[in-house]
Amino acid sequence: MPRVTIAEVARMAGVSPTAVSFTFNRPSELSSDTVRKVLAVAEELGYAPNPHAKALHSSRAGVLGILAPEAISDAFANPFYAPFVRGVGSVCDEMNLSLMVVSPHEGSLEKGITKAPVDGFIVLGASENHPDVSPLYRRRVPFVIVDGEANNAPSVNIEDEGGAYDAAARLLARGHTDVLVVSFLNPRSHLEDPYHDIASRRQKGYMRAFAEHGVEWGENPSEAGQCSIEGGERAFEEAWSVGRRPTAILCAADALAFGVLLAAEKRGIHIPEDLEVVGFDDVPEARLSRPALSTVRQPIREKGRLAAELLTAALDGGEHPRQNITLPTEWVPRTTTR
Amino acid sequence: MPRVTIAEVARMAGVSPTAVSFTFNRPSELSSDTVRKVLAVAEELGYAPNPHAKALHSSRAGVLGILAPEAISDAFANPFYAPFVRGVGSVCDEMNLSLMVVSPHEGSLEKGITKAPVDGFIVLGASENHPDVSPLYRRRVPFVIVDGEANNAPSVNIEDEGGAYDAAARLLARGHTDVLVVSFLNPRSHLEDPYHDIASRRQKGYMRAFAEHGVEWGENPSEAGQCSIEGGERAFEEAWSVGRRPTAILCAADALAFGVLLAAEKRGIHIPEDLEVVGFDDVPEARLSRPALSTVRQPIREKGRLAAELLTAALDGGEHPRQNITLPTEWVPRTTTR
DNA sequence: CTAGCATACTAAAAGCCTTTAGTAAACTAT
DNA sequence: ATAGTTTACTAAAGGCTTTTAGTATGCTAG
Numbered sequence: 001m002p003r004v005t006i007a008e009v010a011r012m013a014g015v016s017p018t019a020v021s022f023t024f025n026r027p028s029e030l031s032s033d034t035v036r037k038v039l040a041v042a043e044e045l046g047y048a049p050n051p052h053a054k055a056l057h058s059s060r061a062g063v064l065g066i067l068a069p070e071a072i073s074d075a076f077a078n079p080f081y082a083p084f085v086r087g088v089g090s091v092c093d094e095m096n097l098s099l100m101v102v103s104p105h106e107g108s109l110e111k112g113i114t115k116a117p118v119d120g121f122i123v124l125g126a127s128e129n130h131p132d133v134s135p136l137y138r139r140r141v142p143f144v145i146v147d148g149e150a151n152n153a154p155s156v157n158i159e160d161e162g163g164a165y166d167a168a169a170r171l172l173a174r175g176h177t178d179v180l181v182v183s184f185l186n187p188r189s190h191l192e193d194p195y196h197d198i199a200s201r202r203q204k205g206y207m208r209a210f211a212e213h214g215v216e217w218g219e220n221p222s223e224a225g226q227c228s229i230e231g232g233e234r235a236f237e238e239a240w241s242v243g244r245r246p247t248a249i250l251c252a253a254d255a256l257a258f259g260v261l262l263a264a265e266k267r268g269i270h271i272p273e274d275l276e277v278v279g280f281d282d283v284p285e286a287r288l289s290r291p292a293l294s295t296v297r298q299p300i301r302e303k304g305r306l307a308a309e310l311l312t313a314a315l316d317g318g319e320h321p322r323q324n325i326t327l328p329t330e331w332v333p334r335t336t337t338r
Numbered sequence: 339m340p341r342v343t344i345a346e347v348a349r350m351a352g353v354s355p356t357a358v359s360f361t362f363n364r365p366s367e368l369s370s371d372t373v374r375k376v377l378a379v380a381e382e383l384g385y386a387p388n389p390h391a392k393a394l395h396s397s398r399a400g401v402l403g404i405l406a407p408e409a410i411s412d413a414f415a416n417p418f419y420a421p422f423v424r425g426v427g428s429v430c431d432e433m434n435l436s437l438m439v440v441s442p443h444e445g446s447l448e449k450g451i452t453k454a455p456v457d458g459f460i461v462l463g464a465s466e467n468h469p470d471v472s473p474l475y476r477r478r479v480p481f482v483i484v485d486g487e488a489n490n491a492p493s494v495n496i497e498d499e500g501g502a503y504d505a506a507a508r509l510l511a512r513g514h515t516d517v518l519v520v521s522f523l524n525p526r527s528h529l530e531d532p533y534h535d536i537a538s539r540r541q542k543g544y545m546r547a548f549a550e551h552g553v554e555w556g557e558n559p560s561e562a563g564q565c566s567i568e569g570g571e572r573a574f575e576e577a578w579s580v581g582r583r584p585t586a587i588l589c590a591a592d593a594l595a596f597g598v599l600l601a602a603e604k605r606g607i608h609i610p611e612d613l614e615v616v617g618f619d620d621v622p623e624a625r626l627s628r629p630a631l632s633t634v635r636q637p638i639r640e641k642g643r644l645a646a647e648l649l650t651a652a653l654d655g656g657e658h659p660r661q662n663i664t665l666p667t668e669w670v671p672r673t674t675t676r
Numbered sequence: 677c678t679a680g681c682a683t684a685c686t687a688a689a690a691g692c693c694t695t696t697a698g699t700a701a702a703c704t705a706t
Numbered sequence: 707a708t709a710g711t712t713t714a715c716t717a718a719a720g721g722c723t724t725t726t727a728g729t730a731t732g733c734t735a736g
Contacts, residue, residue, distance in 0.1 A: 003397075003478065005722060016686045021724060031684060046476030048452035052394035053722035055455060057691055059341075061390065062453055063438065072427025072437055076420045079623075089410025089439070096443040098454050099410055100401065101427070105434040114386035115400050116436050117393060117455045138384030140341065229622065258626055284567065285417075288596055290628035343692060354716045359694055369714060391692035395721055 004047040013041040024049060055117060064092055064308060065118035067143075068103045069125045069132075069186070070226075075103065077228040078255050079283040080300060087304020088122060095312060110135045120315050122146055122307045125186060125197065128153050142314040144307045147198050154310040155324045156303050160198050163296040163329030164205025164252070167278050170331065171248050172213040174338065176276070180246035181206055182235045182256050183221035202252045202280060219244070224256050232259020240267065247275060254279035254286050257293055261336070265290075277336040292334035299327055342385040351379040362387055393455060402430055402646060403456035405481075406441045407463045407470075407524070408564075413441065415566040416593050417621040418638060425642020426460060433650060448473045458653050460484055460645045463524060463535065466491050480652040482645045485536050492648040493662045494641050498536050501634040501667030502543025502590070505616050508669065509586050510551040512676065514614070518584035519544055520573045520594050521559035540590045540618060557582070562594050570597020578605065585613060592617035592624050595631055599674070603628075615674040630672035637665055 010017045015038060022029045023038040030038075042048075055061040066088060068075045075081055085099070092099050100118050105111040109132040113121070120142035126132055127149035136143045145155035171179065186197040203221060210217050222239045224231035232255060239246075240263075251257035257279035261271065269275050271291055279286060282297035306325055348355045353372060360367045361376040368376075380386075393399040404426060406413045413419055423437070430437050438456050443449040447470040451459070458480035464470055465487035474481045483493040509517065524535040541559060548555050560577045562569035570593060577584075578601075589595035595617035599609065607613050609629055617624060620635035644663055 003722090006724095007722080017723080018686055018725085019684090022685090025724075029684075034684080046473070048473070048477060049724095050394070050722050051453055051455045052390050052397070052399065053691090054453075054724080056388070056390040056394050056693085056722080057724050059390070059691085061455055063455065071431040073424045073431055076424045076427060079420070082414045082417070082420045085439075086411045086414045089414060089441075093409040093411055093441065096449075096453075098438055098440045098450065100436055100438040101423075102436045103427075103431065111434075112436065115389055115392075115434075117389045117399055117401065135384070135386070139386060229626075262625070285623050285626060287600070288567075288623060288627045290626065290630065292628065341692090344694095345692085355693080356695085356716055356718095357714090360715090363694075367714075372714080387694095388692050391721090392694080394692080394723090395694050397721085 003050070004045045006047070006049070009038065009042050009045060009047045012045065013038045021049075052117070059119075061117045061119050062096065063098045063100050063118045064088065064311060065100045065102050065116055065121040067109070067113065067121045067123045067126075068101060069109070070103060072101055072103050074226060074228075075101070077226065077230075078253070079258075079285050080227075080253070080255070080281055083284060083300040084124075084304040087301035087306075088308040090301070090305055091308035091312060097312075113141070114139070120144075120311045122304075122311055123148065127197075128155075142311060144310045144314070146303065146307050150324060152322065154314065154322055156307045156310065156327065157325070158298040158303065158327045159329045160201035161205040161208075163298070163331075164202035164250075164280065165209050166205075166329075166331055167280070167296045168206045168209035168250055169212070171250065171276060171278055171337070172209055172215055174248075174276075176246075176248045177215060178244075178246045178248075179210075179215065179220075180239055180244060180249045181221035181252070182224055182232060182239075182249060182260060183252040184224045184227040184231060184256060199252055206250055221252070224259070227253050228255050229259040229262065232256035233263040234259070236260045236263040249275065249277050251277065251279050254281040254283045254293060254295055257295070257336075258285065258289055261289055261291075261293070272336050272338045276338060279336075282332055286332075287334065289336075291336050294334045294337040295332050297330045297332045303327060341388070342383045344385070344387070347376065347380050347383060347385045350383065351376045359387075390455070397457075399455045399457050400434065401436045401438050401456045402426065402649060403438045403440050403454055403459040405447070405451065405459045405461045405464075406439060407447070408441060410439055410441050412564060412566075413439070415564065415568075416591070417596075417623050418565075418591070418593070418619055421622060421638040422462075422642040425639035425644075426646045428639070428643055429646035429650060435650075451479070452477070458482075458649045460642075460649055461486065465535075466493075480649060482648045482652070484641065484645045488662060490660065492652065492660055494645045494648065494665065495663070496636040496641065496665045497667045498539035499543040499546075501636065501669075502540040502588075502618065503547050504543075504667070504669055505618070505634045506544045506547035506588055507550070509588065509614060509616060509675070510547055510553055512586075512614075514584075514586045515553060516582075516584045516586075517548075517553065517558075518577055518582060518587045519559035519590070520562055520570060520577075520587060520598060521590040522562045522565040522569060522594060537590055544588055559590070562597070565591050566593050567597040567600065570594035571601040572597070574598045574601040587613065587615050589615065589617050592619040592621045592631060592633055595633070595674070596623065596627055599627055599629075599631070610674050610676045614676060617674075620670055624670075625672065627674075629674050632672045632675040633670050635668045635670045641665060 006017045010020045102112045102116045125147045222235045224235035279293045279295035282295045286293040344355045348358045440450045440454045463485045560573045562573035617631045617633035620633045624631040
């Protein structure tokens, strides 16, 4: 039993397929009698235009894609994603679009891209000139870069380096001499220009503060691998097990800081008395954690929202508006610092 | 400048469109020389099969849809979504599918459904016989029900009532006589059979425990509206402002409990000494909260994963395997209870 | 009474791909 | 040398819709 098609509805209603199409798309061209009749038949048969055929013709699927650099199940382990999706989603909600998450297929992001029925992409964590992005250029799929370098495409970034510098400087001003930096690996780092991915940007900020305060960078950073709570726990445990005993920890993401907090508690370490901990992002959970996480706030939802707005603008205008936005960060002191 | 089509590649490579199609889909039918030549031309021109055309023909888009009962930006305010998406995503990752989130368009879920280029839906929080679901039946779009009643379609549920009863009974056993219940409103509740949506199921469990312990149900529940941290804060504030002074609070979702915790702290209330708090779900944040949330665990990722597996099975088999799974819940005592 | 114009509708093309059925050439077996 | 098979490829149909260009009807205006 195949799907009901426009032809069947047309036949049953005694009109042409065109009339059925008009009923749904431009009812003003038809007499109201005809519209009523067609709608009745469509309702009875359970007909609705095939979205694929529609998209094929109009090359508008009504879908915004988020291009994630990692597997979906890994991505949403990072608490950054939920508020970001909320931001993108708020635009989708208003414009009646759907939201699609695309990740590498068989290890190849290009395959994921070419198979995805979307109108445009929000590219997360890759620069414009990244190999993974070039298929988008060549296929003329509109896109917006988020957390990556861009000169020709629109982009949304935050003050990664400045925010990190500020947090580190405040910490070091309290006289710490052994500070552990816990960082994560960009899933695309083997290809990425190291100065453009956000982990590197933040690290650069930390290093500048270290240098200014005459604190040795030393063995830093401890690599957590994936940006998740578990990653933070592992990084802490690893550093501790090789005898590292810092008096403060700078985490390049809140997710890592949560892991550090959990692991430190397990070791009976008092925070912030014995150990100060600082995060980055200010995800919604930061104010819930125990103790509440001092961190660098970036406006995550705003970022998602702006990215979606730039994308829809590019979609409508046909032209990339080439707008490169950098959002400010803000120091948020809570109770993991003194 | 239009997109590169199969015809153009064929012309440039000096072969038929069929040969180009075979190059991508059934290369074994072609000599390796031809495949190489076509691939070279395709690469040069930046060609990839148009996903809409492909989906139109094969009626396989390679996309799993999650049908959310609420706006995307509201949905992801509930910390339940991230782990659920991780579960669904793990199947997508393995099978090279993308994941789409569909919410009501112009207030109508049916519009969202008919416009979405997906192969099947995971329906969240609606029963099989819900009006929003009937378009799926009629269009013969495969779907799986999650957190809703189903007899003909496959479904995944948890022991909502049993888990809630257990949590409430443990609490009441400690002699509380004034217990506030904070619940949320199902976004579809105006249409939903009240005994099938999860808030009602959980409430039923609470009520049973109240009755067994001879505790009055009274003014309960306090409605938080949206299932979010902010909703929990509001519900707490509202109850407090009308003079309610319970010694324990049962929250129908962890998100609400987090809000309660935050609001209680603001009022200087000590937890668990002055007030015990219990959640439901055991979202990842529960072990981070301050104090750590005692709650009823449901295997959220597992639930998402199973739903996706049932859906892909239905997609492949053509037939609904009609499997109705109910997962167990588990009491997780942490430090918001004594 | 005829030219001109809305109105209501339709035929056919376009959009891009996959697949079925089929052809031509080269090879194998007898 | 002939029939049969395999290999490598193509023409054309099919999938479903939207849109453009056009037809038939009835109406208005001069």
